[in-house]
Amino acid sequence: AQSVTQPDIHITVSEGASLELRCNYSYGATPYLFWYVQSPGQGLQLLLKYFSGDTLVQGIKGFEAEFKRSQSSFNLRKPSVHWSDAAEYFCAVGAGGGNKLTFGTGTQLKVEL
Amino acid sequence: DAMVIQNPRYQVTQFGKPVTLSCSQTLNHNVMYWYQQKSSQAPKLLFHYYDKDFNNEADTPDNFQSRRPNTSFCFLDIRSPGLGDAAMYLCATSRVRGTYEQYFGPGTRLTVT
Secondary structure (H helix, E strand, C coil), X not given: CCEEECCCCEEEEECCCCEEECCEEECCCCCEEEEEEECCCXXXXXXXXXXXXXXXXXXXXXXXXXXXXXXXXEEXXXXXXXXXXXXXXXXXXXXXXXCCEEECCCEEEEEEC | CCXXXXXXXXXXXXXXXXXXXXXXXXXXXXXEEEEEECCCCCCEEEEEEXXXXXXXXXXXXXXXXXXXXXXXXXXXXXXXXXXXXXXXXXXXXXXXXXXXXXXXXXXXXEEEC
């Protein structure tokens, strides 16, 4: 079965600074990879996804992520963080057929003004 | 805009009093999911429907039931809510089996008194 690890529970960055959120997965082949964002009291919003092809994927709100097969990673990046990016970020993996996603435990992002 | 709608957004129920949460979608997706999310945790899948085919997770308590009367609507019934069932309940949809990409509603925050 697949698994997802988000090593950082909390991250604090200054507004305007760059951001990288880490995600590592465990699966024998290339899974479907996703990043979701959740603002307080809200549902999850899909930021970006990777299925195949170009390993650098662009998403909404200026986010991008890079799939690295050799490191089993799918890290999320943003060159310049805005205060409105403060939220919880979940990495998720879909694999093995069926319909289910496996979520990481999430990274809480705090943005200092 | 096509979307996933959850009603109500906030629900307060008494210990042991049955409660029903509602989800509707205008995406015409085949798959609908119910997740439970407790504070600072990843969403936990309770069950999902692929069309009318119901798929229960092995660790979902019997206290939780679901109905999907048609493509657009799906209900979560909690027969006898306990204090431990207080959580955010998220509904999600995906188009077909194997695409994994899920679209989430805004959630219903359930409080049990």
